[in-house]
Amino acid sequence: MTRTDRARRLALVLVVALGGCQIWYDKVPSPDDLMHAIPWFNAMIGSPAVYPYSTADIPRYTVPGSVPVTGGEPDYEANWKQAKTVEADALVNPTDRAPSAAGDSTFHTFCAPCHGAAGAGDGLVGRKMGAPSIVTDRARAFSDGYLYSMIRYGRGVMPRYGDKIVNPDRRWAVVNYVRWLQAQGVPAAPTAPAARGTVQ
DSSP states (O other): OOHHHHHHHHHHHHHHHHHHHHHHHHHSOOHHHHHTTOSSOGGGTTOTTSSTTSSTTSOOOOOTTOOOSSOOOOOOHHHHHTTOOHHHHHOOOOSOOOOOHHHHHHIIIIIHHHHOTTSSSOSTTHHHHTOOOSSSHHHHHSOHHHHHHHHHHOBTTBOOOTTTSOOHHHHHHHHHHHHHHHHTOOOOOOOOOOOTTOOO
16 A cells, blocks of 8 residues: 555545534534533422522512512511510411421521520530520410511521521421420530549
8 A cells, every 4th residue: 555545545534534523513412402401400409599589488688668579478677676576476387386307407407506406505606605595484485486586587696597597487397396395394404514533
């Protein structure tokens, strides 16, 4: 085979290969096009970031004087900050008040660091900030709506959690879990750790 024959065969292979590439790019769908066929991955469906304001159960803090057109929770934060609890106490717990796994997990995620696993105010953060016990007689006397509003808006050293626990059903689940903790009885106050070298 001469050098010219080899060059011709190489040229023919390049033409076929390049032609094949053109067919591949023109006819075979790109994986990027397939991504548009799936609007969201199934793992993202429960994320608050999917459609953050498409439903009424996401808290929206509207500009004072504006009128919401899609309903949602009434915003009574201004009265709450002034210790006017009429709206809070009027809220009716829409659940059967039974403790749930959702209430347990949400409480331990957001509340236990301050209030402690049993609600005695002895969480790792709560000891430093002076978090109150939520299993005292005083806390038992609060209405369900008051506890719900504490979660939603916060008060004193407690920050708002309405922007973190965005689903009202989850907030009510936390209220129900707190009521369950309160029904267990008030645990003993945490004792100071024993001095080194002493026998307990």
